[in-house]
Amino acid sequence: MEKRWLLRVGPPIVALSALGLVAGASAGAVEERWEPPDCGGGGNRTAVVALRPAPRAPNEIRGESWFRLDPVLDATGTLAGQRLEIGVHGRAVRRMALPPESFGAGPYGGIVLVGSDDGRRSVLRAMDASAGCAALVARERSVIRRAVLDPAGTTVYEFRVDRASRADLGVWRRPLGGGPAKRVLAPLGDDDRFGRTFSTELSWSVEGDRLAVAQCGQTACRVRLLEPATGRVRMIARPDLGELVGVTADRVVTYAACRGIPCPILSTDADGLTEVVAPTAGIARLMRTDDGPRLVHEVVTGERVELHVVDPAGDRPPVEIAGPGDGLRLAPDSARGAAGLRVPEGWALLAPDARPGASAVLVRIADGTAVSIPEVTR
Amino acid sequence: MIRRRRVATIAVVLGLGLAVPVAGHSPDPFFNGPLYAQNQELRFRWKAGEAPPAAMQTAIKLGAADANATRNSRAAVFIPDANGLSWINYGLNVACGVNGLACFSRAGAPKSFTMSFRENGHRYDWGVLHWCEMSGYPNGCFEARNSALDEFGHVEILHHHVNFADESDFLDAVVQTIQRVKPEPGYNAHAFGRCDVATLQRKYDMPTMAWKYSTCLDLSTELTLTAPAWVPTGGTITFSANLKVADLPEYERLGANPVSGRAITLQRRFAGGAWLPVGQLSPATADGTYAYSATGQTATAEWRAVFAKPAAEGLRGDTSAVLTVAVLSCGPGPCPQAPNPTTAR
Numbered sequence: 001m002e003k004r005w006l007l008r009v010g011p012p013i014v015a016l017s018a019l020g021l022v023a024g025a026s027a028g029a030v031e032e033r034w035e036p037p038d039c040g041g042g043g044n045r046t047a048v049v050a051l052r053p054a055p056r057a058p059n060e061i062r063g064e065s066w067f068r069l070d071p072v073l074d075a076t077g078t079l080a081g082q083r084l085e086i087g088v089h090g091r092a093v094r095r096m097a098l099p100p101e102s103f104g105a106g107p108y109g110g111i112v113l114v115g116s117d118d119g120r121r122s123v124l125r126a127m128d129a130s131a132g133c134a135a136l137v138a139r140e141r142s143v144i145r146r147a148v149l150d151p152a153g154t155t156v157y158e159f160r161v162d163r164a165s166r167a168d169l170g171v172w173r174r175p176l177g178g179g180p181a182k183r184v185l186a187p188l189g190d191d192d193r194f195g196r197t198f199s200t201e202l203s204w205s206v207e208g209d210r211l212a213v214a215q216c217g218q219t220a221c222r223v224r225l226l227e228p229a230t231g232r233v234r235m236i237a238r239p240d241l242g243e244l245v246g247v248t249a250d251r252v253v254t255y256a257a258c259r260g261i262p263c264p265i266l267s268t269d270a271d272g273l274t275e276v277v278a279p280t281a282g283i284a285r286l287m288r289t290d291d292g293p294r295l296v297h298e299v300v301t302g303e304r305v306e307l308h309v310v311d312p313a314g315d316r317p318p319v320e321i322a323g324p325g326d327g328l329r330l331a332p333d334s335a336r337g338a339a340g341l342r343v344p345e346g347w348a349l350l351a352p353d354a355r356p357g358a359s360a361v362l363v364r365i366a367d368g369t370a371v372s373i374p375e376v377t378r
Numbered sequence: 379m380i381r382r383r384r385v386a387t388i389a390v391v392l393g394l395g396l397a398v399p400v401a402g403h404s405p406d407p408f409f410n411g412p413l414y415a416q417n418q419e420l421r422f423r424w425k426a427g428e429a430p431p432a433a434m435q436t437a438i439k440l441g442a443a444d445a446n447a448t449r450n451s452r453a454a455v456f457i458p459d460a461n462g463l464s465w466i467n468y469g470l471n472v473a474c475g476v477n478g479l480a481c482f483s484r485a486g487a488p489k490s491f492t493m494s495f496r497e498n499g500h501r502y503d504w505g506v507l508h509w510c511e512m513s514g515y516p517n518g519c520f521e522a523r524n525s526a527l528d529e530f531g532h533v534e535i536l537h538h539h540v541n542f543a544d545e546s547d548f549l550d551a552v553v554q555t556i557q558r559v560k561p562e563p564g565y566n567a568h569a570f571g572r573c574d575v576a577t578l579q580r581k582y583d584m585p586t587m588a589w590k591y592s593t594c595l596d597l598s599t600e601l602t603l604t605a606p607a608w609v610p611t612g613g614t615i616t617f618s619a620n621l622k623v624a625d626l627p628e629y630e631r632l633g634a635n636p637v638s639g640r641a642i643t644l645q646r647r648f649a650g651g652a653w654l655p656v657g658q659l660s661p662a663t664a665d666g667t668y669a670y671s672a673t674g675q676t677a678t679a680e681w682r683a684v685f686a687k688p689a690a691e692g693l694r695g696d697t698s699a700v701l702t703v704a705v706l707s708c709g710p711g712p713c714p715q716a717p718n719p720t721t722a723r
Contacts, residue, residue, distance in 0.1 A: 071497055073469050077431030077512065079499030101501045145503055166505045195556040196504040198477040215503075216477035219538065219555045239555070243475040257555065259474070260482040260532050262411055280410055282485060300485035336476055353471045 034094035036125070039133035043154075043177015046126045046135045050153035050176065052109035055344045058362050058371045062090045065107040065129035066341035066356050067114075067334075072097070086112055086129050089341075089373075094132065101143065105202075105334055107342050108149040113137070113156070115144050124158065126176060137178055142169055146200055146335070149176060150228070151208035157184070159200045159213070168197060171213055171226070185213060185226055185233065193239040194220050201335040206248040206286060206293045214244035220257040223247075236268060243336070246286025248293040251312045253277070253286050265297060267312050277310050278318075283330045283354055286312060289346045289365055296348050296365060298330050305329060307348065309365050321368035328361055329354035403547045405576035405594050407537035412487045414534070416452035416582055420491060421462030428467035430495060433511040434522055438466060438495070440568075441526025445534075448569035450592065451578040452585060453534045464490040469497035479507065479557060480525045482532045491533040495522065510560055518559050521566050527552050531574055535581050539573050547573075550594060576692065583631040587665040588639035591623075595692030597632060598624035601642070603683040608704035609675055615703050617644060619659050619668040619683045623693070636666020637693065640685060644670050647680045647700075659683065678704045 039045060055061045067086040074080040082102045087093040088110075101117040112127045114134075122144035125134040138144065142160045149156055156176050160169040168187035174180065188197065194217035201214045211226045220239040225247060226232075242255035242263070250270040255263045262280035278284070282298030282305070295310040299320075307330065309319040328350040334340035339355040343362055350370075351360040362371045414420065422442075424430060430438060442456035449455075464486070467473075473494045474481035483492040500507040510519035531553040539551030548554065549564050551571040558565040570578070576594035584591070591597060602620045609615050619642055625634035642659040659668035668683075680700045687695035 070471075071469055071500075073497055077434065077469065077498055079469075079497045079501075100499060161503055166503065168503070196502075198502040198504065200503055201476055216475075217555075218477060218479060218557060221477070243477065255475070257538070258409075259478045259480075259538075260484065260529075261473075262409070262483075262485055264410075282483075300483070354473075355471070 034096055034132075036094075036096075036127060036132060036134035039126075039128055039131060039135045041135075043135070043175055046111060046128070046176050047153045049128050049130070050109040050111040050126070050149055054109075054342055057344050058347065058373065061341075061343065061362075061373060063130070064089050064342050065110045065112055066339070067104045067107065067112045067127075067129070068339040068356055069098075069102065069104045070338070071100075084114060086114075086127060088130050094129075101145075103146055104338065104340065105146065105148050107340050108153065109342075111149065112340070113147050113149060115147055117143050122160075124156070126156075135177070137176060138174060138181065140181075146202050148202040148204065148211070150211075151204055155228075157202055157211055159202055168200075168215075171202070171211070173228075184228070184231070185224065188215050188222065188224070191222070191237065194222060194237075201244065203244070203246070203333065203335065206246060206288050210247060212244060212247045212252075214254075216243060219259045221254065223252055223254070225252070234270075236272070238268075238274075241266065241268070241274075245284045245295065246293075246312075246333075248286060248312055253284075253295060253312050255281070255284075262300065265295065265310075267295075267314060269313075275314050277312060277314050278308065281308075283332050283336075285330065285332060285348065287346075287348065287365065291366070294365060296330065307350075307363060307365075307368075321363065321365070327352055328359070331355060331360075403542055403550065403573070403594070404540060405573050405580065405592070406531075406539045406551055406553055408535045408577055408581065409484070409532075409537055411484060411535070413581055414454035414488045418454040418488070419457050420454045420464055420533070421457045421459035422464040422466055422491070422493070423458070423460050423462040425465040425467035425492075428470045430466070430468035431498075431512065434468060434495060434498075434509065437509070437511045437522035438493075438526045440523045442530060444523070444527045444568045445530040445570065448575070449534070449578050449582075450570070450575045450585065450589065451582040453578045453582040456530055456533075464492060466493040466495070468495045477502075479520055480522075480529050482529045484533050484535075487533075493526075493529050493533070495525070510566075515560060517561055520557055520559055524552065524565060524567055525557055527568065527570070528554065528557060531570060531578075534578060536574055536577055539571070580630040580632055584635060586638075587636050590688075590691040591632070591693050593690065593692045595632075596694060597629060597692055598626070598694050599637060599685060599696045600624050601683055601685045601696040601698045603681065603698035603701060605681060605701055605703050607702075608706050611676055611705055611707050613675055613705070615672040615675055615681075617659065617670040617672065617681065617683070618662070619644075619670075619698065620666055621668065621685055621696075622666050636664070638665045638667075640688065640693075642668050643684045643686070644672070645682050645684055646672075647682075648677060649679075653682070656681075675703070675705045678702065 070083050072081040079100045082098045084096040098116045103115045105113040110130045115124045122140045124138040127134045144158050147158045158172045170187045171185035172181040199216045203212045213224045222237040225234045242257040245253040252268045261282045264276050265278035265281045267277045268274040282300040284297035295312045299306045307321045331349040341356045343349050347362045446455045480495045498509045498512040508519040510521045536553045538555040550573040572592045573594035576592035604618045621637040623635040644656045645653045646656045647653045659670040662669045682700045683698040
């Protein structure tokens with residue numbers, strides 16, 4: 001057995017502000033009850049904003065869009081709505097009151113997709129956090145539960161359910177600039193092993209060539225992979241698999257069907273063979289790095305959080321990076337975290353409660369170097 | 379070379395530390411990770427700013443009490459305490475994945491745990507979450523007390539029970555992949571099921587050695603019987619029996635446990651005759667030991683002890699080996715032809 005390469009870095013945390021790279025903290029500059037004006041300019045303008053290049057280094061994170069969605073409870077503790085916070089790093093934060101059935105996705109470049117349903121219609125908007133405006137993408141009588149933008153920045157994929165019966169209506173696509181939608185994936189059939197569908201999440205493979213549609217019962221999940229270019233669909237339906245972490249090459253990376261942590265993370269190849277790539281993981285993300293896709297996951301022991309980096313194919317030794325501690329957690333994707341902030345490739349975001357907020361830290365996956373970005377949000 | 383862990387069975391895929399394959403209706407699978415100490419008190423509080431509403435707090439505390447009362451083992455106990463190290467939250471920053479009703483973290487084991495509950499009114503694909511306790515118990519609601527019991531079971535170490543395909547054994551476990559809604563059977567179960575208890579017993583051991591083993595277990599037992607090799611005519615044979623669980627690694631903490639307070643029958647057979655009951659052995663002082671005195675013996679006979687499989691617990695029966703006790707006509711003092719004392723199993 002090959003000796004496991006262990007990289008244990010006591011990461012030097014470097015404050016960007018100390019490097020003179022960040023200015024203008026946004027805390028306190030909050031615009032409450034914001035209603036975005038129409039951006040104008042049609043889908044082409046939105047697509048340009050959506051294709052804004054990702055930051056290449058932590059010092060380029062200034063100006064990046066972010067969002068966060070939090071439930072608002074009434075006096076009885078029942079969900080009464082959701083509060084959307086959307087902003088650009090280093091500038092004002094805007095807040096919107098949304099109905100209970102709402103979601104956010106992204107950011108895609110400078111765009112955050114925001115869906116909201118008032119009980120009669122679903123509205124999907126592409127919000128430009130930088131310009132402070134929104135472009136209408138869709139208005140539907142059925143309920144748009146989730147949506148993502150494709151890597152080309154031109155097409156939106158939506159998952160819908162029937163308003164009355166809540167039956168699965170499948171996945172639809174339409175131009176980002178609006179227009180008629182076409183169904184590209186049929187509704188998922190019933191399967192007693194999974195029970196009723198609690199959640200459907202849409203995401204893209206690391207390579208950007210396949211749309212992953214992960215549909216979960218209370219605990220176990222089914223994943224369908226759609227190749228938009230060919231229409232080909234691959235499905236994995238095994239009740240021992242839980243929430244999707246990500247897809248890369250022939251690998252589908254999921255949690256086991258745990259409903260808690262620590263939980264094993266599993267990698268299933270095209271032949272359906274599964275291996276445990278992380279036996280006791282906390283929050284995890286599948287990320288693109290210079291060395292190829294890597295699974296970054298927490299190992300939580302008491303108050304101590306460590307980040308481990310794993311090859312999703314299991315072909316290379318895992319790397320352990322000492323976590324920065326101080327209550328920071330790895331931020332998951334926007335579906336699990338109901339929040340999003342684009343970070344440079346090869347860096348992972350750690351934040352309080354695993355969501356963008358004050359005292360966030362970027363950790364370089366390659367060597368564990370940590371950079372503090374206290375001004376990033378709120 | 380990196381060790382590859384190709385897997386074929388559900389047990390291994392789940393990363394479970396099972397010694398035996400998981401099949402339908404087995405004891406619950408369990409998570410890898412540390413156990414809490416036996417009977418450890420796990421004190422929990424409501425997370426600041428994210429405390430459940432009063433009705434949910436009541437339900438969760440009832441779920442904790444249900445767990446404590448029905449663990450039938452030395453598993454940890456859960457105690458509400460405003461200064462507790464563990465916390466439970468509701469609605470905000472729920473750490474569950476995208477789909478759960480409630481979830482847990484035992485990353486803090488063996489010191490602490492966390493637990494989270496979705497807010498009443500949460501929107502899922504299928505519709506709106508109604509906790510029974512917050513919505514007046516309409517059909518279609520989920521009972522938070524039952525959900526809490528499930529989560530406390532997870533915290534202990536339990537993974538979801540593997541049901542038969544037709545789920546005919548659903549009521550054998552509360553810790554289930556799919557929690558049922560009112561009015562489906564089991565939606566309001568307030569006690570661990572026997573297959574939950576089976577794993578708790580294996581992991582944490584029995585409260586006492588006289589406690590009943592879960593009927594979801596099927597443990598081999600070993601019964602031994604000892605007696606003197608001979609007694610004089612008219613004398614008394616003093617029998618001692620010892621009953622214990624077989625010492626097998628897959629029985630974990632239950633292996634080699636003495637088994638007290640059970641019914642053990644002493645049987646006798648004369649040459650050419652049939653086995654007939656003589657009496658019940660009485661519990662002796664030490665755990666798992668039993669005794670019987672057979673007075674006025676006039677003839678050599680074979681003896682054995684029988685532990686019949688109990689109807690209401692998960693122990694297999696066992697019969698000791700046969701031993702012969704000679705009845706000899708001798709005067710005072712030992713007989714010169716007396717055999718050595720006998721032990722049989």
